[in-house]
Amino acid sequence: MSTTTTNHPPHRAFSPGRILAIASNTFLELVRQKVFYFLLIFAMVLIGSSAFMVNFTFQEKFQVLKDVSLGAMSIFTWLLAVLCTAMLLPKDIEDRTLYTILAKPVPRLEYLIGKLLGVLGLLAASTLVMAALFAIVLYSRQQLAIVEALSGADPNASKEQVAEMVREIKATTFTWSLIPGIVIIYLKAALFAALTLLISTFASSWIFTIVTSVAIYIIGHIQPIARDYWLTESGGTALTKVFLAIVSLLFPDLQLFNLVDDIVAGNAIATLLFLKTAALGVIYVLVYLFVAYFIFAKKEL
Amino acid sequence: MMKRISLALVLLLLFGAVRMPLEQALDKEHEAAFFRGAKLNLQLREKIGQGSFLAALSGFRSIVADLLWIQANTAWQNTEWGKMVMIFDSVVTLQPRVIMFWDLAAWHMAYNASRAARDNPKQPREALRIKAQREYFELGKDYLERGIRNNPDRYTLYDRLGLLLRDKFEDHCGAAAAYAKAAEFPDAPGYEKRFAAYELSHCPGREREAYEMLLKIYNMGPEEHLPTLLSRLKAMQEKLNIPEDQRIKFSSEVE
Numbered sequence: 001m002s003t004t005t006t007n008h009p010p011h012r013a014f015s016p017g018r019i020l021a022i023a024s025n026t027f028l029e030l031v032r033q034k035v036f037y038f039l040l041i042f043a044m045v046l047i048g049s050s051a052f053m054v055n056f057t058f059q060e061k062f063q064v065l066k067d068v069s070l071g072a073m074s075i076f077t078w079l080l081a082v083l084c085t086a087m088l089l090p091k092d093i094e095d096r097t098l099y100t101i102l103a104k105p106v107p108r109l110e111y112l113i114g115k116l117l118g119v120l121g122l123l124a125a126s127t128l129v130m131a132a133l134f135a136i137v138l139y140s141r142q143q144l145a146i147v148e149a150l151s152g153a154d155p156n157a158s159k160e161q162v163a164e165m166v167r168e169i170k171a172t173t174f175t176w177s178l179i180p181g182i183v184i185i186y187l188k189a190a191l192f193a194a195l196t197l198l199i200s201t202f203a204s205s206w207i208f209t210i211v212t213s214v215a216i217y218i219i220g221h222i223q224p225i226a227r228d229y230w231l232t233e234s235g236g237t238a239l240t241k242v243f244l245a246i247v248s249l250l251f252p253d254l255q256l257f258n259l260v261d262d263i264v265a266g267n268a269i270a271t272l273l274f275l276k277t278a279a280l281g282v283i284y285v286l287v288y289l290f291v292a293y294f295i296f297a298k299k300e301l
Numbered sequence: 302m303m304k305r306i307s308l309a310l311v312l313l314l315l316f317g318a319v320r321m322p323l324e325q326a327l328d329k330e331h332e333a334a335f336f337r338g339a340k341l342n343l344q345l346r347e348k349i350g351q352g353s354f355l356a357a358l359s360g361f362r363s364i365v366a367d368l369l370w371i372q373a374n375t376a377w378q379n380t381e382w383g384k385m386v387m388i389f390d391s392v393v394t395l396q397p398r399v400i401m402f403w404d405l406a407a408w409h410m411a412y413n414a415s416r417a418a419r420d421n422p423k424q425p426r427e428a429l430r431i432k433a434q435r436e437y438f439e440l441g442k443d444y445l446e447r448g449i450r451n452n453p454d455r456y457t458l459y460d461r462l463g464l465l466l467r468d469k470f471e472d473h474c475g476a477a478a479a480y481a482k483a484a485e486f487p488d489a490p491g492y493e494k495r496f497a498a499y500e501l502s503h504c505p506g507r508e509r510e511a512y513e514m515l516l517k518i519y520n521m522g523p524e525e526h527l528p529t530l531l532s533r534l535k536a537m538q539e540k541l542n543i544p545e546d547q548r549i550k551f552s553s554e555v556e
Contacts, residue, residue: 063401064370067363074360158527164490172401202306221359224328227321249317250310253324254360255337261363262336265398266455273330280320280327287316291309298305 018106019114026118030084031125039083040126043076047133062172065141066264069134070181074260077127077189078217085119085196086209098301109293112197116289119193127186135174142173171266180274181263187281188257192217194288195252201296220254223247252284338397338451348391357395366395370402382414386440393447400457403448411441411465438469456493459483463496473503477511494518495530502533512537519549 030036047069092098101111149165157165196213203209229236230244256277263269331337339362346354349365357365373388389406396402415437424430445462452458463479466472480497483489498518501511515534518525531551538548 064367067367071361071364218359249314258360259336262398267335267398273334276327291312295305295309
């Protein structure tokens with residue numbers, strides 16, 4: 001009787017390779033979904049059309065162009081984050097892929113990390129595409145505005161005045177501060193992807209997940225008002241105070257990630273301040289992922 | 302499972318307690334860097350409506366402000382000045398850091414609305430037309446002053462205030478102060494200091510100060526020897542009776 005031995009590598013408790021495999025698979029699955037193309041095309045049409053929309057307003061064309069483009073990026077990355085993540089677990093359960101993966105065995109933590117990384121990859125890709133289109137539209141409008149300004153300039157204007165005019169156009173169009181602004185838009189969407197993943201670990205349907213996520217989006221923007229009222233106002237009943245405390249502690253402060261409006265207005269964001277805000281976003285993602293695992297680890301499938 | 306979800310809620314509440322002081326500190330840093338300056342209150346909700354207010358609260362205040370701005374454009378085409386003031390007030394509340402909104406709101410009031418009030422064919426009494434015109438000048442000035450309070454780190458609105466005080470109020474001392482303030486900013490264009498000196502030369506009682514300021518700019522080099530500067534310097538030399546040996550000699554072309 002002979003025995004054959006196969007040289008399988010030993011099973012590792014935590015494998016970045018497995019996570020990467022799940023993440024790339026999730027990314028490809030999401031890219032193939034129609035909702036991705038629908039949202040991306042809609043966002044790109046909105047960003048592209050903002051170049052023409054500016055003709056309807058007077059004087060400051062670039063303010064509208066930047067507000068509309070960055071607003072579109074903000075809405076669509078958030079929508080993508082919520083819609084794509086909400087359907088991840090229910091779809092895997094429906095297709096029975098989840099059972100196949102977890103039976104391999106793949107730890108549930110790896111599965112969740114892989115799924116989230118897949119969504120984050122998709123969000124990064126779509127943010128990059130939208131940012132590239134935005135940069136092209138902005139740059140072409142800037143060049144057009146400079147040509148128009150130079151051709152229409154007062155012939156008696158000094159060199160200094162002409163240079164100031166060009167400088168002002170450039171300052172109102174593209175500033176480097178827009179890049180951290182776009183990164184913060186991405187981080188806000190990443191936060192929502194992690195939060196939606198957390199909700200989907202205990203939600204009974206993906207509709208519930210989406211509705212809850214949207215509600216948290218609105219509450220999260222009002223959270224600082226509730227927090228300030230809870231901490232500073234002395235009036236109000238005990239019940240009100242408890243309610244405000246729960247709102248303040250449970251929901252994220254989304255206004256902290258709403259810097260792009262002021263960046264468009266010309267505010268420069270200091271590197272340290274940007275890093276602190278970004279770090280907070282990363283902490284939110286990690287904590288929500290951990291809590292999602294905490295629920296998912298004991299979930300009966 | 303319910304026990305697990307309850308524990309998860311407790312974890313989230315604990316996370317909330319840990320992050321709250323950090324978020325408050327970050328919030329303060331944002332405010333110090335002029336972020337989150339918009340104050341969305343019930344008064345604004347009444348002006349812009351529930352839907353727009355909710356959109357503004359949900360992180361889309363810049364888009365709401367832009368839509369209102371487009372409405373202001375329509376109101377301008379219909380010369381509805383009162384409606385424009387209402388819209389401008391909402392826009393600058395939503396976006397207090399956008400210089401352009403303050404600047405154009407002030408310009409519309411002080412230059413366009415004031416002209417329309419002065420030429421109002423429905424008002425036969427000239428005194429009342431002049432009064433209405435002055436009220437619009439004041440409204441324009443008020444936008445600029447409020448804009449400066451919201452944007453003390455930028456020179457542009459000081460420049461516009463200088464222009465308004467010079468053109469509409471003929472307050473040369475005030476205009477000089479505004480231009481001088483604009484010139485203090487490191488990114489301000491070079492003409493701010495010249496404009497400050499020109500205006501000061503028209504300010505009664507401050508001719509000596511203006512002369513010294515003009516002389517200082519003149520000594521900066523030939524690129525500063527612009528026709529208005531030479532003309533004001535010549536006028537100041539005459540007015541202050543500067544001794545002949547200390548005077549700068551100008552060509553006869555200088556007025």
